[in-house]
Structure formats: C-alpha cells, structure tokens
Amino acid sequence: MELLKKLTEIRGAASDEGAIAAFIIDYVKSNSGSWKTQPQIISGPGFQDCVILVFGTPRTAVYAHIDTIGFSVGYDKELIKVGGPRLIDGIQLVGSDSQGEIETELMVIENEDGSKDLQYVFDREIDRGTLLTFKPDFRETDTYIQSPYMDNRLGVWNALKVAETLEAGAIVFSTYEEHGGNSVGFCAKYLLDHYQVRQALISDITWVTPGVPHGKGVAISMRDSLLPRRSYLNRIIDLATSSGIAFQLEVESAGGSDGGVLQKSDLPIDWCFIGAPEDHVHTPDELVYKYDIMCMVELYRFLLKNL
Template identity: 65%
Template structure:
C-alpha cells in the first residue's frame, strides 16, 4: 500500500510560490531531495539552475516516462491604490486571509471584494500600511487533517508534488519534472519537454495534478484518469493506463470534461511527440483556502503512479 505523508504535505503548503515566484519551493524540493536521496532505491541525477529557471528535473536510470508536477500556486499581486490583481484563477471571498512579505516585513491581510451598481468587481487588501507594489500574496495556510480527508489551501498542486516525491522513493527508471507557471498560462513545459526528448528520448508524460469533484468524479471514487479536458490525449496511450489500473485493482474513475487545462495541454501544444495523461485525485472547493481531498483517493493516486512508472 502506498503511504500518504501528511507531515510533508503540510510543509509543502507552508512554502509560498505563486506563479513566477517559485524560488522558495524550488529550494525546498532541492533540499528534500538532497536529504532523502540516500534512502531511495536508485541513484538520481538532479538538473536545475541555468537554463531551467525555477524548474527541476530528476533522472533515474534509463527513463521512458516523465512525471510532471507543477510547483506554482494561484494568488494575487499588489497593484496600485490597494488593488489586488489575480494570479491564475483564485476564488475571491470577502474577508479571506492572505499572506506575503515585502521590504517592510511579513504581511497578513484580508481580501476585500467590492462590487459596484453595474456588477463590476474590484479586489483590494485591508492592511494597516501600504504594501509594496508588485508584492505577491497567497492564501494563509490552514491545514486540517481527519481520518477521511485533508482540507487546506493549495492541494492543487502541492499534493501533485507530494505524489511525485513519494514515487521517487522506489523509482528505477523514469524522470520527475517540477514545472512552473502552470496556473498562469504555462511557460516552462516546452523547454523541459525538449530537454527530456533531446537528452533521454523520453516521449511519455503523466501529469501529477489535482482535478475537480464534478457530477461524474466524486470523493472516495478513486484516482481520476482524465480522458480529456480542453485537450485530448492519444487514446492508445490512455487505454494502456486504464488497463494497468484495472489489472492492478487500483480504484479509479474516468473523467471527461470540456474545459480546463494542465501541463499536459501545454505539452501537447509543443512540436514534441509526447503522449500524456492527466491523473490525479479529485478535490472540492477548487482554488480556494478550503480545498478538500479524500485520503483514499490520494493513496490510489500514489499506487497508480508507482505501477505506471514501472510498466509503461
């Protein structure tokens, strides 16, 4: 049985990392890898730094398939006159707590949602001083764990990162990619895919990300294998994944959506011949401070990734 590590998840969520500002989460992941790699089954090559921006690529053995897990989060940027500008697509709830830091120190503020008579919405912060222009703010961590579920900001995609790090423990042949900018339009997947293809001939990808609870995808239904969102993965690759989930008796559910995107859709837009599939646990209260995922679905996600990285 796979092992969900809530303590590591809580630490990941405490690290700030809105799109374009992933330096701290990059450092956290690199430190984790350096501290734990001696206990992993196989040796790992770590690629980062110049030419990788704030992304990281881990190489094990002779990789055939790569896991992509984005490290950035949604949030807000401080603009002019106490205004806030969205990073990605965060929920905006009046009074929600936001945190960050600027040249004057740590910040804990609240979001104020103002609607005018014509239905136009303005977002502002409430704080006892002016916050430096351009400061990034994110949801204040509030980690809640029960026997059944975990509820906290940023399960999307700290949970995808946790999954990828867990798979590293006994991975013999494979690549693990920690990408950036996913929540605000993508931007790193192209050069990361090119690095894998040119240097290792990798052309298969599993997208370790978190999806949504919908009419067709439910809590405790197992990990979601996405048959499509706005992008459509190649059916022959998808069929292999579904067959392996069945063969290994891993609880899963099939997702079919008309919208939404991920590192997978960004990879499909490159000129690289990658097969890819989004596979992730479903969450409720998407892009809010109270995202919720069932532990049984997290376990199924980790189990399926471990099987797939051995078999495809």
C-alpha cells in the same frame, strides 16, 4: 502527511517559485539516500526554477507544477489575480515586502454593473508588485485533508512519494502552470533530446464533479479542454484496470494542465492527466480524501513500472 503540510506552507505564486524549488532540491538531497535509486538532479541556469530528477534510463516523465494561485498588489490597495483564485470576501492572505511580513485579507467590492474590484485591508500601503498567497491552514482528519494549495502541492507530494521506489523514470517539477504555462516545453525537450522520453503523466489535482466523486479512487482524465492521444490513453486505462487499484474516468469540457502545454508544443510526446479529485477548488479550503490520495500514489508507481 508532515511533508505535505510543509509543502502547503511554502509561498510560491506563479513567477515566484524559487523557495519551493529550493525546498525540493534540499529534500531530495537529504532523503534520496534511502530511495531505491539515486536520481540525477538537473536544475540551475537554463532551467529557471524548474527541477528535473532522472532515475535510471527513463521511459516516462511525471510533471508536477510547483506554483500556486494568488494576487499581485497594484495601485491604491488594488489586488490583481495571479491565476484563477476564487474571489471570496475576507480570505486571509500573507506575503512580505521591503517593510516586512504581511498578513492581510481580501476585500471584494461588488459594483452596480456586476463587475468586482479587489482590494487588500491593511494598516499600511504594501509595496507595488508584492505577491500575496492564501494563509496556511492545514487540517487533517481520518478521512480527508483540507488546506490551501492542495492544487498542486499534493501533486508535488505524490511525485516525491513515487520517487522513493522509482527505478527508471523522470520527474519534472514545473513552473507557471497557474498563469499561462511556461517551463514544460523546454523541460520536455531536454528529456526528449537526452533520454528519448516520449511519455508523460501529469501529477495534478482535478475537480469533484457529479461524475467524479470523493472516495472512488484517483481520476484518469480522458479529456479536459484538450484531448490526449487515444492509443496512449487506452494503454493507461488497460494497465490501471489490470492493477486492481481504484480509479475513476473523468470526461470534462474545460480545464487544462501541463499536459495542454505538451499538446500545443511541436514535441511528439504523449500525455495523460491522473490526479485525485478535490472540492472547493482554488480556495483556502481545498479538500481531498485520503483514500483517493493513496490510490494516486499506488497507480503512479504501477504505471511507471509498466508503461
């Protein structure tokens, strides 16, 4: 899990994904020599901070967003949410500005009207617009991993593990998912125009709920706030059943992912969210069971061979 630990330590709040994109490109160049198939790396001008890997003749693309939640520094010590972090007083935050490295903490001020003001606690004023993210704190036991940003550095890790044995497929490392979505549309259009890829799997992390507990396998989402096309979903469920890999079926009324961007686009692309469930969502203590992580990798490998 050393790779996952490294991924969780790289700062990359939505809109600031350059460092994590560069890490992924360097990792692929350094390690893909031992992979089953050598991918084409597509990035640079026209792709913002996204990275696309193409293996052989792809039929299906895996989407894993590389951005995280966090905070922007406003005026007079004000903090403004990037995405939807949980507001817990005393959370440790890190970043850097023109004056150097920053290690501060979140102060949540409860107002009489029920609203909350967010401020940082630091011995100097931090430059306006500075992005702050959760301080790295990677914890591992025999059973689980607990860390900030398992959502979605675990989805990125899953995609990189799947890449090791992938013969035909594409992997899209996308941006901005936590704060409105941005890049999935043009990446999907590129893969559709150049390779006729019309199928997608969303490598992201879902929630532990009464219907989706820890330790029962990876979750296949039948719906969140949006609905994947049922015939495609049924194919995935049938394949997962035949694989013998442990999985759970998720049915939720809220939430979204890169799949939602695909559904709202004008592109004829089927999608399905498949990810391990985590507890303590959008906090520095996101917790995922190792068994569910391994099931996630195995199911992705199986589906990419058979979809």
